[in-house]
Amino acid sequence: MRWKNRPPGANWGDFGPDDQLGRVNLIGREQVLKGAAEVREGRSFCLSLPLDLPGGNALNPRRHPPRLEPTYRDDGRAMLNFPMARIDKDSVDVVSDDQVRITLQYSTQWDSLAHVGAAFDADGDGEEEIVYYNGYRAGHDIKGPTQYGLQGEESACGCDGPHVSSAEALGIENMAVHGMQGRGVLVDLARHFGEERKLIGLDELQAVMRADNVQVEPGDVLVLRTGFAEAVLRMGGRPDPQVLHHACSVLNGRDGRLLDWITASGIAALCADNYAVEAYPAPEQQGRKSILPLHHHCLFKLGIPLGELWYLRELAEWLHAHGRSRFMLTAPPLRLPGAVGSPVTPVATV
Structure with a gap:
């Protein structure tokens, strides 16, 4: 069981111990x-x-509007209005392909x-933990940069590899x-x-x-x-x-x-x-x-x-x-x- 105490008025566990809905x-x-x-x-x-x-971002300085841009070929050319004749001289096709950087909320x-989530004594030991619905835990189930071993600027680098954050529950x-x-x-x-x-x-x-x-x-x-x-x-x-x-x-x-x-x-x-x-x-x-x-x-x-x-x-x-x-x-x-x-x-x- 993920928790011993549930918040007053909560329905934790009513849909099952591992419910995520x-x-x-x-x-x-x-x-x-x-x-x-x-x-x-x-x-x-x-x-x-x-x-x-x-x-x-005047309403929320952390949230920014989406930014659209083309995808790019290995040679740096933008895939927007791109004539495929550059790849095959007999092609009549023109291709546009894009990507977006978006703040999800x-x-x-x-x-x-x-x-x-909230700081709440889910373990019943008198100490508060950071928990979410149904007792899922910060750091274990909802992971941020420190849980992935990333710090400072590295945590925001957007590089390939593991997610910088992830709600694994x-x-x-x-x-x-x-x-x-x-x-x-x-x-x-x-x-x-x-x-x-x-x-x-x-x-x-x-x-x-x-x-x-x-x-x-x-x-x-x-x-x-x-x-x-x-x-x-x-x-x-x-x-x-x-x-x-x-x-x-x-x-x-x-x-x-x-x-x-x-x-x-x-x-x-x-x-x-x-x-x-x-x-x-x-x-x-x-x-x-x-x-x-x-x-x-x-x-x-x-x-x-x-x-x-x-x-x-x-x-x-x-x-x-x-x-x-x-x-x-x-x-x-x-x-x-x-x-x-x-x-x-x-x-x-x-």
């Missing part, structure tokens, strides 16, 4: 059929921003269960293999609250759900529209942090009743069109705490993956016009072993 386990055959039953018009909506947005994304590839296809349910906070900054606790969330007759069942993927991604899109790659950090609805991770509802609801994943889903930093609290309490509750305790910066306007408008809130959601991440997050191009079908 958490509540994604609830997206099974029945949920796929429920999602398929929502397809009545045969219309699809792309729920991704262009992956070069927000633009720059820069734009529309999934957080894997390896994205956020809880990596994003687990979600990719599972499929991430089922029923999505939209709650349109932006329609009710506009784009003014507003902390959303359980009372506000349930008020909107009652007003729009939104019902959530176990295994559903809950999707929240706040208007944030729409504001990002309007800024055209030049995001204004002073505006965006004070705009749109955002979940209050300090609302214990909201966290309890997330537990009781049985949702398999939680997605939003904003940065972080929850307010960051969270409202002040004294003593030992998480500064990302909703991430802590969902990723660390319950194994609920989070989706961020999804684009929802056209889907939301269509659902509202047709008196619906449910749709079929297809949203697999990249099958990139060891990654702690991934770009995603979710598709809603109605």
Whole structure:
């Protein structure tokens, strides 16, 4: 057994001692059929921003937009508009081939269960360890440069050989293999609250759900529209942090009743069109705490993956016009072993 203590309110072990999917386990055959039953018009909506947005790194200095460039031949020539007649004089072909350097959680994304862990006494010996969902360990299961024997500049060299980091448990590839296809349910906070900054606790969330007759069942993927991604899109790659950090609805991770509802609801994943889903930093609290309490509750305790910066306007408008809130959601991440997050191009079908 990987742990003796599990955090209060956690579901560690409920899906098996070696589980790496958490509540994604609830997206099974029945949920796929429920999602398929929502397809009545045969219309699809792309729920991704262009992956070069927000633009720059003003919103998060660690995350940079993707950089496209050609692949290169051994002689240094770029494989873009490359005439194959240079290889075979009788060839009429022209080839373009490219590559990308990308920050995996820069734009529309999934957080894997390896994205956020915590210092917690999982061994029951009075000493805290750095652990992740289901007791997986930092250094042993989620490895960084020091675990691969790399230090300083060498750890960022991008050279061939072993990965510089790797989630050898809880990596994003687990979600990719599972499929991430089922029923999505939209709650349109932006329609009710506009784009003014507003902390959303359980009372506000349930008020909107009652007003729009939104019902959530176990295994559903809950999707929240706040208007944030729409504001990002309007800024055209030049995001204004002073505006965006004070705009749109955002979940209050300090609302214990909201966290309890997330537990009781049985949702398999939680997605939003904003940065972080929850307010960051969270409202002040004294003593030992998480500064990302909703991430802590969902990723660390319950194994609920989070989706961020999804684009929802056209889907939301269509659902509202047709008196619906449910749709079929297809949203697999990249099958990139060891990654702690991934770009995603979710598709809603109605």
